[in-house]
Amino acid sequence: MARTLITVPKTVRRGETVELRTLIAHPMETGYRAGADGRVLPRDILRRFECRLDGELVFEAELFPAVAANPFLSFSLRADASGTLSFRWQGDNGFEQTETAALVVT
Amino acid sequence: MKRAMKPALLAALSAAAAWLVVAAAAAPRSGVESMSPELQAMQRDDARNPGLLWVRDGEAAWSRTEGRAQRSCASCHGEAARSMRGAAARYPAFDAERGGAIDLAERINRCRAQGQGAAALARESDALLALEAFVAHQSRGLPIAPAADARLAGAVERGRALFVRRIGQLDLSCAQCHDARAGQRLGGSVIPEGHPNGYPIYRLEWQSLGSLQRRLRNCMSGVRAEPYAFGAEELIELELYLKQRAAGLAIETPAVRP
Amino acid sequence: MTTKPGSTRRAALAAGAGLVALLARPRAFAADDPLRAAVLAFTGGTAPAEGRVHLELPPLVENGNTVPLVVSAEGAVRTIAVFNERNPQRDVAVFRFGPRSGGARVETRIRLATSQRLVAVAQDGDGMWWQAGVDVIVTLAACIE
Numbered sequence: 001m002a003r004t005l006i007t008v009p010k011t012v013r014r015g016e017t018v019e020l021r022t023l024i025a026h027p028m029e030t031g032y033r034a035g036a037d038g039r040v041l042p043r044d045i046l047r048r049f050e051c052r053l054d055g056e057l058v059f060e061a062e063l064f065p066a067v068a069a070n071p072f073l074s075f076s077l078r079a080d081a082s083g084t085l086s087f088r089w090q091g092d093n094g095f096e097q098t099e100t101a102a103l104v105v106t
Numbered sequence: 107m108k109r110a111m112k113p114a115l116l117a118a119l120s121a122a123a124a125w126l127v128v129a130a131a132a133a134p135r136s137g138v139e140s141m142s143p144e145l146q147a148m149q150r151d152d153a154r155n156p157g158l159l160w161v162r163d164g165e166a167a168w169s170r171t172e173g174r175a176q177r178s179c180a181s182c183h184g185e186a187a188r189s190m191r192g193a194a195a196r197y198p199a200f201d202a203e204r205g206g207a208i209d210l211a212e213r214i215n216r217c218r219a220q221g222q223g224a225a226a227l228a229r230e231s232d233a234l235l236a237l238e239a240f241v242a243h244q245s246r247g248l249p250i251a252p253a254a255d256a257r258l259a260g261a262v263e264r265g266r267a268l269f270v271r272r273i274g275q276l277d278l279s280c281a282q283c284h285d286a287r288a289g290q291r292l293g294g295s296v297i298p299e300g301h302p303n304g305y306p307i308y309r310l311e312w313q314s315l316g317s318l319q320r321r322l323r324n325c326m327s328g329v330r331a332e333p334y335a336f337g338a339e340e341l342i343e344l345e346l347y348l349k350q351r352a353a354g355l356a357i358e359t360p361a362v363r364p
Numbered sequence: 365m366t367t368k369p370g371s372t373r374r375a376a377l378a379a380g381a382g383l384v385a386l387l388a389r390p391r392a393f394a395a396d397d398p399l400r401a402a403v404l405a406f407t408g409g410t411a412p413a414e415g416r417v418h419l420e421l422p423p424l425v426e427n428g429n430t431v432p433l434v435v436s437a438e439g440a441v442r443t444i445a446v447f448n449e450r451n452p453q454r455d456v457a458v459f460r461f462g463p464r465s466g467g468a469r470v471e472t473r474i475r476l477a478t479s480q481r482l483v484a485v486a487q488d489g490d491g492m493w494w495q496a497g498v499d500v501i502v503t504l505a506a507c508i509e
Contacts, residue, residue, distance in 0.1 A: 142426065143422075144432040148432065293506060294501075297506075309505075310427035310429045311427055311505045313429050325507050327507065328506060364426035364427040
Protein backbone atom coordinates (compact mmCIF):
# COMPACT_ATOMS: atom_id res chain seq x y z
CA MET A 1 0.00 0.00 0.00
CA ALA A 2 1.55 3.28 -1.09
CA ARG A 3 1.20 6.34 1.09
CA THR A 4 -1.35 8.80 -0.29
CA LEU A 5 -2.28 12.37 0.59
CA ILE A 6 -5.76 13.32 -0.56
CA THR A 7 -7.15 16.81 0.01
CA VAL A 8 -10.91 17.24 -0.12
CA PRO A 9 -12.47 20.49 1.16
CA LYS A 10 -14.21 19.88 4.49
CA THR A 11 -17.57 21.38 3.58
CA VAL A 12 -18.81 22.35 0.19
CA ARG A 13 -21.86 24.35 -0.89
CA ARG A 14 -24.23 22.74 -3.36
CA GLY A 15 -23.33 23.53 -6.96
CA GLU A 16 -19.85 24.76 -6.02
CA THR A 17 -16.82 23.74 -8.06
CA VAL A 18 -14.02 22.51 -5.83
CA GLU A 19 -10.43 21.39 -6.33
CA LEU A 20 -9.45 17.88 -5.32
CA ARG A 21 -5.74 17.24 -4.81
CA THR A 22 -4.04 13.85 -4.71
CA LEU A 23 -0.46 12.79 -4.04
CA ILE A 24 0.76 9.20 -4.03
CA ALA A 25 4.20 7.81 -3.13
CA HIS A 26 5.52 6.01 -6.20
CA PRO A 27 8.94 6.14 -7.90
CA MET A 28 7.51 6.21 -11.46
CA GLU A 29 10.61 4.38 -12.71
CA THR A 30 10.71 5.36 -16.38
CA GLY A 31 12.38 2.33 -17.91
CA TYR A 32 14.96 4.67 -19.47
CA ARG A 33 17.20 5.09 -16.47
CA ALA A 34 20.35 3.03 -15.76
CA GLY A 35 21.04 1.75 -12.25
CA ALA A 36 24.37 1.77 -10.40
CA ASP A 37 25.50 -1.32 -12.31
CA GLY A 38 24.86 0.35 -15.65
CA ARG A 39 21.88 -1.84 -16.55
CA VAL A 40 18.57 -0.18 -17.40
CA LEU A 41 16.09 -0.31 -14.53
CA PRO A 42 12.82 -1.86 -15.69
CA ARG A 43 9.80 0.40 -16.08
CA ASP A 44 7.54 0.60 -13.05
CA ILE A 45 5.00 3.37 -13.32
CA LEU A 46 1.42 4.17 -12.44
CA ARG A 47 -0.55 4.07 -15.69
CA ARG A 48 -4.10 5.05 -14.77
CA PHE A 49 -5.87 7.20 -12.25
CA GLU A 50 -9.58 7.74 -11.85
CA CYS A 51 -11.77 9.61 -9.44
CA ARG A 52 -15.45 8.79 -9.09
CA LEU A 53 -18.28 10.19 -6.99
CA ASP A 54 -20.69 7.41 -6.05
CA GLY A 55 -19.43 5.54 -9.09
CA GLU A 56 -19.82 8.41 -11.59
CA LEU A 57 -16.64 9.56 -13.30
CA VAL A 58 -15.20 12.89 -12.19
CA PHE A 59 -11.79 12.70 -13.79
CA GLU A 60 -9.42 10.15 -15.20
CA ALA A 61 -5.83 10.23 -16.36
CA GLU A 62 -3.60 8.03 -18.45
CA LEU A 63 -0.06 8.44 -17.12
CA PHE A 64 3.24 7.87 -18.95
CA PRO A 65 6.90 7.83 -17.77
CA ALA A 66 7.04 11.61 -18.28
CA VAL A 67 4.87 12.07 -15.20
CA ALA A 68 7.10 12.92 -12.22
CA ALA A 69 7.75 10.59 -9.27
CA ASN A 70 5.24 10.71 -6.42
CA PRO A 71 2.53 11.80 -8.84
CA PHE A 72 0.45 14.83 -7.98
CA LEU A 73 -2.91 15.39 -9.64
CA SER A 74 -5.24 18.31 -8.98
CA PHE A 75 -8.59 18.44 -10.75
CA SER A 76 -12.03 19.91 -10.23
CA LEU A 77 -15.35 18.48 -9.12
CA ARG A 78 -18.84 19.95 -9.39
CA ALA A 79 -20.41 19.26 -6.01
CA ASP A 80 -24.14 18.70 -6.44
CA ALA A 81 -24.75 16.24 -3.61
CA SER A 82 -22.94 14.54 -0.76
CA GLY A 83 -21.45 11.17 -1.51
CA THR A 84 -18.40 8.95 -1.47
CA LEU A 85 -15.38 9.86 -3.53
CA SER A 86 -13.17 7.02 -4.72
CA PHE A 87 -9.60 7.48 -5.95
CA ARG A 88 -8.08 4.57 -7.83
CA TRP A 89 -4.54 4.11 -9.10
CA GLN A 90 -3.40 1.26 -11.35
CA GLY A 91 0.03 0.53 -12.68
CA ASP A 92 2.82 -1.83 -13.66
CA ASN A 93 3.54 -5.01 -11.71
CA GLY A 94 -0.11 -5.34 -10.78
CA PHE A 95 -0.24 -2.11 -8.79
CA GLU A 96 -3.78 -1.45 -7.70
CA GLN A 97 -4.91 0.89 -4.91
CA THR A 98 -8.18 2.61 -4.08
CA GLU A 99 -8.78 5.23 -1.41
CA THR A 100 -12.09 6.78 -0.46
CA ALA A 101 -13.16 10.04 1.10
CA ALA A 102 -16.49 11.53 2.09
CA LEU A 103 -17.82 14.56 0.24
CA VAL A 104 -20.04 16.66 2.49
CA VAL A 105 -22.28 19.01 0.53
CA THR A 106 -24.50 21.47 2.39
CA MET B 107 55.39 36.83 31.43
CA LYS B 108 56.06 34.71 28.38
CA ARG B 109 53.87 31.69 29.19
CA ALA B 110 52.31 30.19 26.04
CA MET B 111 48.52 30.09 26.00
CA LYS B 112 47.09 26.67 26.80
CA PRO B 113 45.75 25.02 23.62
CA ALA B 114 42.30 24.55 25.20
CA LEU B 115 42.08 28.25 26.08
CA LEU B 116 43.18 29.18 22.57
CA ALA B 117 40.56 26.85 21.08
CA ALA B 118 37.85 28.30 23.30
CA LEU B 119 38.81 31.84 22.33
CA SER B 120 38.82 30.91 18.62
CA ALA B 121 35.41 29.36 18.97
CA ALA B 122 34.14 32.47 20.71
CA ALA B 123 35.66 34.63 17.99
CA ALA B 124 34.05 32.49 15.32
CA TRP B 125 30.75 32.79 17.14
CA LEU B 126 31.03 36.57 17.17
CA VAL B 127 31.85 36.64 13.45
CA VAL B 128 28.83 34.46 12.70
CA ALA B 129 26.58 36.50 14.96
CA ALA B 130 27.66 39.77 13.39
CA ALA B 131 26.81 38.65 9.83
CA ALA B 132 23.53 39.65 8.11
CA ALA B 133 20.38 37.68 8.96
CA PRO B 134 20.40 34.29 7.19
CA ARG B 135 18.25 33.87 4.07
CA SER B 136 16.45 30.58 3.43
CA GLY B 137 16.91 28.78 0.11
CA VAL B 138 13.14 28.88 -0.36
CA GLU B 139 13.43 32.55 -1.31
CA SER B 140 15.57 31.74 -4.37
CA MET B 141 13.10 29.23 -5.79
CA SER B 142 10.52 29.85 -8.52
CA PRO B 143 6.95 30.70 -7.42
CA GLU B 144 5.85 27.22 -8.54
CA LEU B 145 8.40 25.46 -6.35
CA GLN B 146 7.63 27.75 -3.42
CA ALA B 147 3.98 26.75 -3.78
CA MET B 148 5.00 23.09 -3.87
CA GLN B 149 6.70 23.50 -0.50
CA ARG B 150 4.23 25.80 1.21
CA ASP B 151 1.00 24.03 0.27
CA ASP B 152 0.45 20.95 2.43
CA ALA B 153 -1.71 19.46 -0.32
CA ARG B 154 1.21 19.71 -2.76
CA ASN B 155 4.35 18.98 -0.71
CA PRO B 156 5.64 15.47 -1.53
CA GLY B 157 7.80 15.47 1.63
CA LEU B 158 4.58 15.16 3.60
CA LEU B 159 4.19 11.59 2.30
CA TRP B 160 7.20 10.72 4.46
CA VAL B 161 5.93 12.81 7.37
CA ARG B 162 2.70 10.80 7.26
CA ASP B 163 4.73 7.57 7.31
CA GLY B 164 6.64 8.90 10.31
CA GLU B 165 3.37 9.76 12.02
CA ALA B 166 2.22 6.15 11.61
CA ALA B 167 5.60 4.86 12.84
CA TRP B 168 5.37 7.09 15.93
CA SER B 169 2.41 5.09 17.22
CA ARG B 170 3.65 1.66 16.17
CA THR B 171 4.92 -0.71 18.88
CA GLU B 172 8.37 -2.06 18.11
CA GLY B 173 11.28 -4.02 19.49
CA ARG B 174 11.68 -6.33 22.45
CA ALA B 175 9.94 -3.85 24.75
CA GLN B 176 6.99 -3.65 22.34
CA ARG B 177 6.69 0.07 22.93
CA SER B 178 6.00 2.88 20.53
CA CYS B 179 7.55 6.36 20.49
CA ALA B 180 4.20 7.52 21.85
CA SER B 181 4.51 5.19 24.84
CA CYS B 182 7.23 7.46 26.29
CA HIS B 183 6.76 10.72 24.41
CA GLY B 184 3.00 10.92 24.12
CA GLU B 185 1.70 13.27 21.46
CA ALA B 186 4.54 14.39 19.19
CA ALA B 187 3.03 17.80 18.46
CA ARG B 188 3.55 18.59 22.13
CA SER B 189 6.62 16.61 23.16
CA MET B 190 8.71 17.05 20.01
CA ARG B 191 7.96 20.72 19.47
CA GLY B 192 11.29 22.53 19.50
CA ALA B 193 13.39 19.34 19.58
CA ALA B 194 14.77 19.57 16.03
CA ALA B 195 15.54 23.26 16.58
CA ARG B 196 18.35 22.43 18.99
CA TYR B 197 19.94 19.43 17.30
CA PRO B 198 22.75 18.26 16.98
CA ALA B 199 22.95 18.04 20.76
CA PHE B 200 25.48 16.78 23.28
CA ASP B 201 24.94 13.20 24.31
CA ALA B 202 26.61 12.19 27.59
CA GLU B 203 26.77 8.50 26.73
CA ARG B 204 28.42 9.26 23.39
CA GLY B 205 30.64 11.93 24.93
CA GLY B 206 29.98 14.19 21.97
CA ALA B 207 27.39 15.59 19.57
CA ILE B 208 24.75 13.43 17.95
CA ASP B 209 22.29 14.44 15.25
CA LEU B 210 18.55 13.84 15.25
CA ALA B 211 18.87 10.59 13.26
CA GLU B 212 21.27 9.13 15.81
CA ARG B 213 19.04 10.35 18.65
CA ILE B 214 16.11 8.46 17.13
CA ASN B 215 18.19 5.28 16.81
CA ARG B 216 19.40 5.60 20.41
CA CYS B 217 15.80 5.96 21.55
CA ARG B 218 14.86 2.86 19.59
CA ALA B 219 17.68 0.87 21.22
CA GLN B 220 17.18 2.18 24.78
CA GLY B 221 13.44 2.69 24.91
CA GLN B 222 12.08 0.06 22.55
CA GLY B 223 14.82 -2.56 22.33
CA ALA B 224 14.55 -2.12 18.59
CA ALA B 225 17.31 -2.36 15.99
CA ALA B 226 18.79 0.83 14.61
CA LEU B 227 17.39 2.03 11.29
CA ALA B 228 19.92 2.45 8.50
CA ARG B 229 20.90 6.02 7.63
CA GLU B 230 19.03 7.27 4.55
CA SER B 231 16.46 4.46 4.81
CA ASP B 232 12.86 5.56 4.19
CA ALA B 233 11.95 4.37 7.70
CA LEU B 234 14.52 6.59 9.42
CA LEU B 235 13.87 9.54 7.10
CA ALA B 236 10.16 9.29 7.82
CA LEU B 237 10.67 9.43 11.60
CA GLU B 238 13.23 12.22 11.30
CA ALA B 239 10.90 14.20 9.02
CA PHE B 240 7.95 13.68 11.35
CA VAL B 241 9.90 14.81 14.42
CA ALA B 242 11.49 17.82 12.69
CA HIS B 243 8.11 18.75 11.19
CA GLN B 244 6.86 19.37 14.74
CA SER B 245 9.29 22.30 14.84
CA ARG B 246 8.17 23.81 11.52
CA GLY B 247 8.02 27.56 11.86
CA LEU B 248 10.26 27.65 14.94
CA PRO B 249 13.68 29.29 14.69
CA ILE B 250 16.83 27.20 14.66
CA ALA B 251 18.13 27.58 18.24
CA PRO B 252 21.35 25.69 18.87
CA ALA B 253 22.06 25.32 22.59
CA ALA B 254 25.08 27.35 23.72
CA ASP B 255 26.75 24.22 25.04
CA ALA B 256 30.38 24.75 26.02
CA ARG B 257 31.01 21.03 25.59
CA LEU B 258 30.30 21.43 21.86
CA ALA B 259 32.50 24.49 21.30
CA GLY B 260 35.40 22.42 19.98
CA ALA B 261 33.18 20.52 17.56
CA VAL B 262 31.55 23.74 16.29
CA GLU B 263 34.98 25.22 15.64
CA ARG B 264 36.05 22.08 13.79
CA GLY B 265 32.88 22.41 11.70
CA ARG B 266 33.72 26.00 10.88
CA ALA B 267 37.25 24.98 9.88
CA LEU B 268 35.76 22.34 7.54
CA PHE B 269 33.44 24.98 6.07
CA VAL B 270 36.29 27.30 5.06
CA ARG B 271 38.72 24.59 3.95
CA ARG B 272 39.37 24.17 0.23
CA ILE B 273 38.75 20.60 -0.92
CA GLY B 274 38.48 18.46 -4.03
CA GLN B 275 39.82 18.65 -7.55
CA LEU B 276 38.03 21.97 -7.97
CA ASP B 277 39.81 23.16 -4.82
CA LEU B 278 36.81 25.03 -3.44
CA SER B 279 35.55 25.57 0.08
CA CYS B 280 31.89 25.74 1.10
CA ALA B 281 32.44 29.37 2.08
CA GLN B 282 33.62 30.39 -1.38
CA CYS B 283 30.19 29.61 -2.86
CA HIS B 284 27.79 29.86 0.04
CA ASP B 285 29.26 32.83 1.89
CA ALA B 286 31.13 34.86 -0.74
CA ARG B 287 28.88 34.13 -3.75
CA ALA B 288 25.45 33.43 -2.29
CA GLY B 289 22.87 35.12 -4.52
CA GLN B 290 25.02 34.84 -7.63
CA ARG B 291 24.41 32.16 -10.25
CA LEU B 292 26.07 28.83 -10.97
CA GLY B 293 24.77 27.67 -14.33
CA GLY B 294 21.05 28.34 -14.30
CA SER B 295 20.67 28.19 -10.54
CA VAL B 296 20.95 30.82 -7.83
CA ILE B 297 23.63 29.89 -5.26
CA PRO B 298 21.85 29.60 -1.91
CA GLU B 299 23.42 30.42 1.45
CA GLY B 300 23.11 26.68 2.17
CA HIS B 301 21.23 26.61 5.47
CA PRO B 302 20.07 23.34 7.05
CA ASN B 303 16.62 24.70 7.94
CA GLY B 304 14.39 22.32 5.96
CA TYR B 305 15.87 18.89 6.46
CA PRO B 306 15.09 16.18 5.63
CA ILE B 307 14.27 17.80 2.27
CA TYR B 308 12.42 16.61 -0.82
CA ARG B 309 15.13 17.26 -3.37
CA LEU B 310 13.82 17.26 -6.96
CA GLU B 311 17.16 15.86 -8.12
CA TRP B 312 16.68 12.83 -5.83
CA GLN B 313 12.94 12.52 -6.58
CA SER B 314 12.72 11.56 -2.94
CA LEU B 315 13.26 12.75 0.61
CA GLY B 316 16.85 12.86 1.87
CA SER B 317 19.01 13.99 4.78
CA LEU B 318 21.41 16.87 5.28
CA GLN B 319 24.26 14.37 5.21
CA ARG B 320 23.22 13.20 1.76
CA ARG B 321 23.12 16.79 0.57
CA LEU B 322 26.53 17.62 2.05
CA ARG B 323 27.95 14.55 0.30
CA ASN B 324 26.47 15.90 -2.95
CA CYS B 325 28.27 19.21 -2.32
CA MET B 326 31.53 17.34 -1.91
CA SER B 327 30.93 15.42 -5.15
CA GLY B 328 30.24 18.79 -6.72
CA VAL B 329 33.79 19.96 -6.03
CA ARG B 330 35.15 16.50 -6.92
CA ALA B 331 36.11 15.63 -3.37
CA GLU B 332 35.74 12.20 -1.79
CA PRO B 333 32.56 12.58 0.32
CA TYR B 334 32.66 11.77 4.03
CA ALA B 335 30.85 8.54 4.89
CA PHE B 336 27.32 8.69 6.30
CA GLY B 337 27.56 9.17 10.06
CA ALA B 338 31.12 10.54 9.90
CA GLU B 339 32.28 12.86 12.67
CA GLU B 340 33.02 15.58 10.10
CA LEU B 341 29.40 15.65 8.92
CA ILE B 342 28.15 16.13 12.49
CA GLU B 343 30.70 18.92 13.04
CA LEU B 344 29.63 20.60 9.82
CA GLU B 345 25.98 20.38 10.86
CA LEU B 346 26.82 21.92 14.24
CA TYR B 347 28.50 24.85 12.55
CA LEU B 348 25.76 25.21 9.93
CA LYS B 349 23.11 25.34 12.65
CA GLN B 350 25.03 28.10 14.45
CA ARG B 351 25.35 29.95 11.16
CA ALA B 352 21.61 29.57 10.50
CA ALA B 353 20.50 30.45 14.06
CA GLY B 354 17.17 32.26 13.99
CA LEU B 355 16.09 30.93 10.59
CA ALA B 356 12.67 29.25 10.64
CA ILE B 357 12.54 25.49 10.20
CA GLU B 358 10.69 24.43 7.03
CA THR B 359 10.76 20.63 7.29
CA PRO B 360 9.95 19.07 4.92
CA ALA B 361 11.43 21.66 2.53
CA VAL B 362 11.41 21.26 -1.26
CA ARG B 363 14.65 22.09 -3.06
CA PRO B 364 15.97 21.64 -6.63
CA MET C 365 -7.32 8.33 -73.12
CA THR C 366 -9.59 11.14 -74.17
CA THR C 367 -10.06 14.00 -71.65
CA LYS C 368 -13.10 16.21 -71.36
CA PRO C 369 -12.55 19.74 -72.62
CA GLY C 370 -11.41 22.05 -69.82
CA SER C 371 -10.68 19.21 -67.40
CA THR C 372 -6.94 19.79 -67.56
CA ARG C 373 -7.43 23.46 -66.63
CA ARG C 374 -9.89 22.46 -63.92
CA ALA C 375 -7.36 20.02 -62.53
CA ALA C 376 -4.69 22.71 -62.56
CA LEU C 377 -7.04 25.16 -60.83
CA ALA C 378 -8.00 22.57 -58.25
CA ALA C 379 -4.35 21.80 -57.59
CA GLY C 380 -3.60 25.51 -57.28
CA ALA C 381 -6.57 26.08 -54.96
CA GLY C 382 -5.49 23.11 -52.89
CA LEU C 383 -1.99 24.53 -52.57
CA VAL C 384 -3.35 27.91 -51.51
CA ALA C 385 -5.63 26.24 -48.97
CA LEU C 386 -2.71 24.28 -47.58
CA LEU C 387 -0.65 27.40 -47.17
CA ALA C 388 -3.53 29.44 -45.74
CA ARG C 389 -4.48 26.88 -43.02
CA PRO C 390 -2.95 27.68 -39.59
CA ARG C 391 0.48 26.07 -39.64
CA ALA C 392 0.45 23.79 -36.62
CA PHE C 393 3.92 22.40 -37.06
CA ALA C 394 7.07 22.76 -39.08
CA ALA C 395 7.42 19.94 -41.59
CA ASP C 396 10.06 18.08 -39.57
CA ASP C 397 8.49 18.67 -36.11
CA PRO C 398 8.89 15.53 -33.96
CA LEU C 399 5.65 16.31 -32.14
CA ARG C 400 3.56 16.31 -35.31
CA ALA C 401 3.20 12.55 -35.70
CA ALA C 402 2.24 12.04 -32.05
CA VAL C 403 -0.40 14.79 -32.15
CA LEU C 404 -1.88 13.64 -35.45
CA ALA C 405 -1.95 10.02 -34.27
CA PHE C 406 -3.99 11.22 -31.29
CA THR C 407 -6.42 13.31 -33.34
CA GLY C 408 -6.80 10.69 -36.04
CA GLY C 409 -5.14 12.82 -38.72
CA THR C 410 -6.73 16.23 -38.07
CA ALA C 411 -4.30 19.07 -37.45
CA PRO C 412 -5.67 20.99 -34.44
CA ALA C 413 -6.44 24.70 -34.59
CA GLU C 414 -4.61 27.04 -32.22
CA GLY C 415 -6.60 28.11 -29.20
CA ARG C 416 -9.12 27.06 -26.53
CA VAL C 417 -6.57 25.06 -24.53
CA HIS C 418 -3.93 26.67 -22.28
CA LEU C 419 -0.65 25.21 -21.09
CA GLU C 420 1.18 26.83 -18.17
CA LEU C 421 4.76 25.87 -17.35
CA PRO C 422 7.57 27.86 -15.77
CA PRO C 423 9.71 29.27 -18.63
CA LEU C 424 12.89 28.36 -16.77
CA VAL C 425 13.07 25.13 -14.82
CA GLU C 426 15.72 24.42 -12.20
CA ASN C 427 15.36 20.68 -12.34
CA GLY C 428 13.72 18.66 -15.08
CA ASN C 429 12.75 15.82 -12.72
CA THR C 430 9.71 17.64 -11.36
CA VAL C 431 8.19 20.43 -13.45
CA PRO C 432 4.84 21.87 -12.33
CA LEU C 433 2.33 21.98 -15.19
CA VAL C 434 -1.21 23.33 -15.46
CA VAL C 435 -3.38 22.56 -18.46
CA SER C 436 -6.89 23.97 -18.88
CA ALA C 437 -9.47 24.53 -21.58
CA GLU C 438 -12.56 26.63 -22.05
CA GLY C 439 -15.97 25.21 -22.73
CA ALA C 440 -17.17 21.62 -22.86
CA VAL C 441 -13.81 19.93 -23.34
CA ARG C 442 -13.81 16.20 -22.67
CA THR C 443 -10.18 15.28 -23.36
CA ILE C 444 -6.79 16.93 -23.12
CA ALA C 445 -3.54 15.20 -24.09
CA VAL C 446 -0.04 16.55 -23.48
CA PHE C 447 2.94 15.73 -25.68
CA ASN C 448 6.63 16.58 -25.44
CA GLU C 449 9.29 17.09 -28.04
CA ARG C 450 12.56 15.69 -26.69
CA ASN C 451 11.96 13.08 -23.99
CA PRO C 452 12.60 9.43 -24.94
CA GLN C 453 8.85 9.10 -25.49
CA ARG C 454 6.37 11.72 -26.83
CA ASP C 455 3.43 11.02 -24.49
CA VAL C 456 3.14 12.82 -21.19
CA ALA C 457 -0.46 12.22 -20.10
CA VAL C 458 -4.05 12.06 -21.32
CA PHE C 459 -6.78 13.59 -19.16
CA ARG C 460 -10.51 12.92 -19.45
CA PHE C 461 -13.27 14.87 -17.70
CA GLY C 462 -16.39 12.99 -16.68
CA PRO C 463 -19.97 14.07 -16.02
CA ARG C 464 -19.03 15.08 -12.44
CA SER C 465 -16.11 17.22 -13.46
CA GLY C 466 -16.14 20.89 -12.47
CA GLY C 467 -14.21 21.95 -15.54
CA ALA C 468 -11.26 21.06 -17.74
CA ARG C 469 -8.32 22.02 -15.56
CA VAL C 470 -5.54 19.77 -14.33
CA GLU C 471 -2.40 20.46 -12.36
CA THR C 472 0.38 17.90 -12.23
CA ARG C 473 4.17 17.56 -12.32
CA ILE C 474 6.10 16.18 -15.26
CA ARG C 475 9.63 15.24 -16.28
CA LEU C 476 11.56 17.07 -18.95
CA ALA C 477 14.81 15.56 -20.20
CA THR C 478 16.03 18.82 -21.71
CA SER C 479 14.88 22.20 -22.96
CA GLN C 480 12.02 21.59 -25.38
CA ARG C 481 8.51 22.31 -26.58
CA LEU C 482 5.33 20.99 -24.93
CA VAL C 483 2.00 20.75 -26.75
CA ALA C 484 -1.48 20.29 -25.27
CA VAL C 485 -4.25 18.96 -27.53
CA ALA C 486 -7.94 19.19 -26.61
CA GLN C 487 -11.16 17.97 -28.16
CA ASP C 488 -14.34 19.92 -27.50
CA GLY C 489 -17.98 18.79 -27.38
CA ASP C 490 -18.37 19.32 -31.16
CA GLY C 491 -15.43 17.06 -31.93
CA MET C 492 -13.17 19.98 -32.91
CA TRP C 493 -9.47 19.71 -32.11
CA TRP C 494 -7.51 22.53 -30.47
CA GLN C 495 -3.90 22.92 -29.43
CA ALA C 496 -1.43 25.16 -27.63
CA GLY C 497 2.36 24.97 -27.30
CA VAL C 498 4.92 26.25 -24.80
CA ASP C 499 8.73 26.31 -24.91
CA VAL C 500 10.58 25.47 -21.68
CA ILE C 501 14.24 25.90 -20.78
CA VAL C 502 15.53 23.18 -18.48
CA THR C 503 18.68 23.63 -16.42
CA LEU C 504 20.33 21.21 -14.03
CA ALA C 505 20.73 21.48 -10.29
CA ALA C 506 24.30 22.02 -9.12
CA CYS C 507 26.21 19.48 -7.05
CA ILE C 508 24.45 16.19 -7.72
CA GLU C 509 25.30 12.67 -6.61
